[in-house]
Amino acid sequence: MKYLALACDYDGTLACNGHVSGETLTSLEQFLKSGRKLILVTGRQLEELLLVFPQVRLFERVVVENGAVLYRPNTEEIVPLADSAPERLVAALRERKILPLSVGRAIVATQQPHNSNALELIHSLGLDHEVILNKDAVMILPRGVNKGTGLQLALRELCLSPGAVVGVGDAENDVAFLDLCGYAAAVGNALPQVKEKVDFVTLSNQGQGIVELIQHLLIHDP
Secondary structure, rough: OOOOOEEEOOOOOEEEOOOHHHHHHHHHHHHHHHHOOOEEEEOHHHHHHHHOOOHHHOOOEEEEHHOEEEEEOOOEEEEEEEOOOOOHHHOOOOOOOOOOOOOOOOOOEOOOOHHHHHHHHHOOOOOOOEEEEEOOOEEEEEEEOOOHHHHHHHHHHOOOOHHEEEEEOOOOHHHHHHHHEEEEEOOOOOHHHHHHOOOOOOOOOHEEEEEEHHHHHHHOOO
């Protein structure tokens, strides 16, 4: 067995319209029974993830807020990996009536077309932050915090080498952790620029693509 873990994105990859199908869950359980581990890497905030995905305990570690927070499902421990969201940035976004606006432990998130507003405020406030895009989502995080840095810390806790991990995603913010993995995959509905960077592209979309990828791994890396 060359690959010991699967690190996967949530929305648009594992989940379709925010929810994971029964067939996909069965496939994840089959993967675990092969003796491997699962790691979730998502831009979602923890509280909203737990509401839509109660089966999160299938995963050994969960990286949320696009790399800014680590969650240990078995003990329910929450480990901040970045500084809190700057209050002056949040206040400035609210003053401009930027909607939707979501504030997590470190992440500040909105939607397009507010990318330019976010960049302008970061510059005017002199913040060492950056904007990370996830299709229509606009995420503001401390510079250097991304899914790759979050996954690195999760792997360190699990004593896993990045080369022993398969990563799978669908959007531009996933590239940071896909580049880290020893084998990278994209689901069929992934953005073209993501498909260009990976080793394997599933024929199926979203959760069905995860089923396909897991079957591929169980057959070719038993």
